Amino acid sequence: MTLKLADRVLGLKPSATVEMTEKVRAARAAGRRVIGLSSGDPNLPTDPRIVEAATRAMRDGDTHYGPPAGSPALREAIAAREARLSGAAYDPADIIVTPGGKFALLAALMAQVDPGDEVLVPVPGWVSYGPCVKMCGGTPVAIDMLDRVDPERIAAAVTPRTRAIIINSPCNPTARVIPADELAAVAALAQRHGFWIIFDQVYGDLVHCGAFHHMQSNETVRDRVFVVDSFSKTFGMTGWRLGYLALPPGTAKSVVKFIQHSIYCLPGFVQAAGLEALSLYDEIVPRYRAMFRARLERAAARLDAVPGMACAMPDAAFYMFPRVDAPDTEVARHWLDTIDVAAMPGSSFGGMGAGHLRLSVTCSDADLDEALTRIARSGLPKAA
The missing domain is CATH 3.90.1150.10 (Aspartate Aminotransferase, domain 1)
Known part of the structure; x- marks a missing residue:
């Protein structure tokens, strides 16, 4: 056979x-x-200081299993980062540290999508959005977001099986920053039709023109927004595989079970490097x-x-x-x-x-x- x-x-x-x-x-x-x-x-x-922080942590014995959600110190620093950049107040308990932004996206989808569910994905968009939806048993539904996020186009694509929409700003591949009114329109649709929002802000630290607006800044939809972010692009740490999910209040306790049964945890010395990176942000x-x-x-x-x-x-x-x-x-x-x-x-x-x-x-x-x-x-x- x-x-x-x-x-x-x-x-x-x-x-x-x-x-x-x-x-x-x-x-x-x-x-x-x-x-x-x-x-x-x-x-x-x-940055050599980031490398040294990881080396120091290894020498100090931080080479064993750690908390599946991430080290308390790093989650506290990420919550402080979110408060400073987006204005959203997160409890560190609502932060999960992940091996890169791609796994943060996958963890969010695993938490939201059952077999047969639909997820609205931007086109053109990052090449892994659709495949990650499929790995969760879902169906990606492409939405044209080349020049603008059109609420009428999104509304026309919503069905009883729609569970989430992925919004990426700044966008990969176009580098477009989505304006506040378009984010507000998506938020209103998510409330009206009852679906999750995954907000991928991986390039948010590299905005050159105008203001950057965060979906999680909108308090009316904080209870349905999963924020995906990564240290890779901001700090030149692609190979370190370090990212995070900022979740709606109270949901991390369930989502972290996916972490427990998959990767278990990130290396403590990698998280030490991330903590050092955040401390050097302004420099x-x-x-x-x-x-x-x-x-x-x-x-x-x-x-x-x-x-x-x-x-x-x-x-x-x-x-x-x-x-x-x-x-x-x-x-x-x-x-x-x-x-x-x-x-x-x-x-x-x-x-x-x-x-x-x-x-x-x-x-x-x-x-x-x-x-x-x-x-x-x-x-x-x-x-x-």
């Missing part, structure tokens, strides 16, 4: 961003000088933000001058999402094959991303300038 793996893994598409990272890694191993404009890794060296984060903003301003202007491309300065993060007058998959393939520049096709993030590219400015300044020069010389591929 031939054994069959479960549909939850057989039916999943691989992560487009991870696949591109592996393709770039293989090309470099073969001797090609590929410049990556495709990665969501900010490529920042973790290092403005510097990172300014660096990315300068790169984005330079890159957006140069790309906008390429015939067939239209690129505006993004609101946040380290992504650009230029429109291209050519099939986006063909542009990405052409650049990788002919000029050794890696870019993500916008269609990788859902159908509404077609005709765009997601370009990241996470490489060095020298590599970014070289990549932009190669793109300017090559331009878009000629139609067959």
Whole structure:
């Protein structure tokens, strides 16, 4: 008898961003000088003081099991961070520390979604939203959020099986910051129709233009908002796998059981590093933000001058999402094959991303300038 793996893994598409990272890694191993404009890794060296905090914790013996919800000290610091940035008052008991933002998202969905339930997901949107919904037995329902969050479009997609909506601000891949009135419209719909809100604010510390509005700041929906956040992008800690969930009051006691039966807990020394990172926020984060903003301003202007491309300065993060007058998959393939520049096709993030590219400015300044020069010389591929 031939054994069959479960549909939850057989039916999943691989992560487009991870696949591109592996393709770039293989090309470099073969001797090609590929410049990556495709990665969501900010490529920042973790501050030595953060590394030392982890090392010190290991030397002091913090290498054993810890509380599944996370260390009390880190949860208190995260609650203080939320109060300062979003104005939302969280009890540390309503915070769960997770191995990265992706697991925080998965834990939120596992807490909300039963088999057959529907979750409204943004398109274009992060490549893992839909697969995480499917792993929970749910059905992702794509909602066009390219240029705005349209309450009429959302309302039309709501059914009796709708259990949650995912709202990402600043958005990946577009770097758009969702304004307060659009968040308020989503909040009103969630109250009217009775569904959860997952608010992914992973890029919230890297806003360049205007104000950043948090869904959890709206007290009328605090009892239905799960906040997903991560240390990865803010502090250059992608490999540390450290994130958190901020939950509605009283729900963490149930959700933490998923943590107990899956990962159990995060390493204490990783959490010590996170605590140190939060203490350095005011010193290092403005510097990172300014660096990315300068790169984005330079890159957006140069790309906008390429015939067939239209690129505006993004609101946040380290992504650009230029429109291209050519099939986006063909542009990405052409650049990788002919000029050794890696870019993500916008269609990788859902159908509404077609005709765009997601370009990241996470490489060095020298590599970014070289990549932009190669793109300017090559331009878009000629139609067959």
